[in-house]
Structures are given as C-alpha cells and as structure tokens.
Amino acid sequence: MKARLIVNPNLCTGCRTCELACSFTHMVGGKPGLSRIYPLDGGFKDLYVPVVCLQCEDPACAKSCLVDAITRNPETGAMVLDEQKCVRCMACVAACPFGCSLFDRINNLVVKCDLCDGDPACAHFCPTKALEYKPIEEHILKSTG
Amino acid sequence: MVNITINGKLVQAYEGEMLLAAIRRENIDIPALCHHEAVEPYGACRLCMVEITKNEWDGWKNHVTSCLYPVEEGLIVNTHTPTVIELRKTILDLFLASSPHSTVIKKLAAEYGITRTSYEEVPDSTDCILCGLCTRICDKMGFSAISAVGRGHGKEIAPPLKEPPPDCVGCLSCAYICPTHYIQFTDNGKERTIWGKKFKLLRCEKTGLPTITEEFAAYLIKHREIPEDYFKINDLSHRRELALKMGQITQWGREA
Helix, strand or coil, rough: CEEEECCCCCCCCCHHHHHHHHHHCCCCCCCCCHHHEEEEECCEEECCCCCCCCCCCCCCHHHHHHCEEEEEEECCCCCCEEECCCCCCCCHHHHHHCCCEEEECCEEEECCCCHHHHCCCCHHHCCCEEEEEEEEHHHHHHHHC | EEEEEEEEEEEECCCCCHHHHHHHHEEEEEECCCCCCCCCCCCCCCCCCCECHHHHHHHCCCEEEECCCCCCCCCCCCCHHHHHHHHHHHHHHHHHHHHCCHHHHHHHHHCCCCCCCCCCCCCCCCCCCCCHHHHHHHHHHHHCCECCCCCCCCCEECCCHHHHCCCCCCCCCHHHCCCCCCEEEECCCCCEEEEEEEEEEEEECCCCCCCEEEEHHHHHHHCCCCCHHCCCCCCHHHHHHHHHHHHHHHHHHHCC
C-alpha cells in the first residue's frame, strides 16, 4: 500500500462534488444518494467531513464476511467487495464501525469504496484538495501502520 | 496459463479454474442455476453442459458440465452445438415438469423454445429444483441450519425434524441465493421469519432503523471477534458519529 486517500476536513467546503463524482463513476445515472462518499456535517460552523471508507488495517467488514467476499487489493490497498461472491447477508453493513459498507436498495447490492482501482474520482474532482490521493513515504507508513 | 478454444476462439484460462469461469469471461451466455461464486461447484442443474473435444481425440466428443470440468491444455469447447442445445432443452423440459409454476424456469425454458413440458407435470410440484445452493451456502457460512432430507420423490430442503432450526441466524443468504426464489421469508422491519423461526431485528439506538438479527450479531461477536458496540447503531449513525468526531478534531486544530 503505497498511496492513501487523504481526507482533510479543514479544506472541505461541503460542495458535494465528490459525491457526484463517485455516483457517476460507480452508478448508472449518477444519483447522489448512491454515492460511497458522504460529506457530512462536522458539528461546527463551516465544517464538513467527507466520510469515506478508511481501508482499515484490521477491517471489521472482511472479518464479518462469512463467504470471504471482501479482500484487500494488494496493488491499491483497498478492501474490495466481490459482487459475484456477496450473498447480501448485511453482516459487513452492520459491522463496519464507520458505516462505510453501504447497501444499495435500488440495485440490491452491497457497495463500498474501492479507491476506483487506484485512481479515485472523488480526489480528482475535489476543487479544494480536501481529498487527495497521494503516495506516502515508506517511513511514515511504517510508523503509522 | 492454459490455452483452450471456446467456440472457435483461442483463449487463455487460469490453471485449475473450471470451464464455466473461462466461458463466462468470454461473455458467452450459458445458463447455470446451481452456480454461485461463493460456494464450490456442484453440478446439480446440468444446464451448463458443453461439448468438449481435443485434436488428438480423433473426433471423439464428450458432453460435460462446465462448472465441474477443469480447464486442460488444448481443449476445444463448443457451447451452442445442436446436441448441446438439445440436451439443455431436455433438461429444461424436465425442470418444467417438476416446477411448472416457477417464473425463472418458465422464462429460461421459453428462451430455448419450450413453453409446455412434454412430460407429465408433477402433481404436488414446488419451485425447488434441489440444486443445493441454500444448503451449500449455509454450510459455507458455518451455520448448517438446513439440509436435504428424504430421497427420491420425497427429497426436499428442510431444517432438522422440520422444526424451527436452532442453528439458523436469519441472515437470509439462502433466500437470496435460491435461483428460483422458492425460499420464503417475511420481514416487517421488527421481526423476521424464515424456516418457521422468528427473529428479532436489532435496531439502531439513534435512528431506530433495523439492521441484522440479534442472533446473527451474536454469532459475529462470538466467532468473528467483532466488538459488541459496533452493532448498537446502524451505518448511517456510524457515519454521522465519525463525521462529528473528525469534526471535533479539526475544530481543535482550528482553535489552536
């Protein structure tokens, strides 16, 4: 895992461009409600937090998946859900402590952020660089895990 | 990599994978009712039958279920020869006799030009085609709450002693995976019923929205070491909470 999607709420204006970019990338028609990233209210004035899958080191989604449908992509480091294997038991949706494993009721799919195979559309479109996908130096990766 | 020929096209397949995977990767549509990526192949429905041959076989051909046949170097596969289609038609004809009311079977049979079975319809027919997907996924997930019981005409899928299964956690995977949508359940947002067993749904402490069943959460806590707190609120509340926590940290940075 050499690059990370870095979220900087300080720079987020809550414009929801990331949400649109995500919806258009992953879903037909680009409905904002079907996005995998949510800029939510941070609880203070002019403070928004883009909530997106954190690609945890010890992910509850993969641990709770009883059919091993969620695995880490070794190239991007993202936890990727195999739609063909998923049996919609909703274990990962209930188990994720950050609520980033989502259920799409319209298409009957469980979806989560897969970092767009190493080129996240949300980071591309973020006008203020609150979302950035950039490589991380080895020594920082080692110290933070 | 292994070189095989599918419908005249030379393709590469991964060593050890089954023919069906290679065929599907080529976007060739062949029916398969008992196949799912999450479980091992089983070969129950026989619909994925294809014709195989090799150059050195001197014109000898064989018909195999592609979901169970591993790829081999030099294999020549044909998915839609007249004999294969005839075989599939016969199988669908038989399915239509045993499950005449299943919309999935009816639709698939109609695609192959069969609208009525030429056999005698089974009098007390069900939509269950005994493909075993439900029992296989239940075993794979580690519950083994249901199994096939009886033999021959009396064979059916049922919980032990046909009583509400003690091992079932109400995850609904069997109902989802059932190719003919035969497995019935009810879910009113408070209670879920499947296989005659009633489950209470966990509710988010903040929004009151239902998540998974209490039994399923208990299983995940015990066997998968998921902390109990994770199941107290639903995904929406989890996201809101994360936003508030990250917001608080950002605010401290702003004030400093």
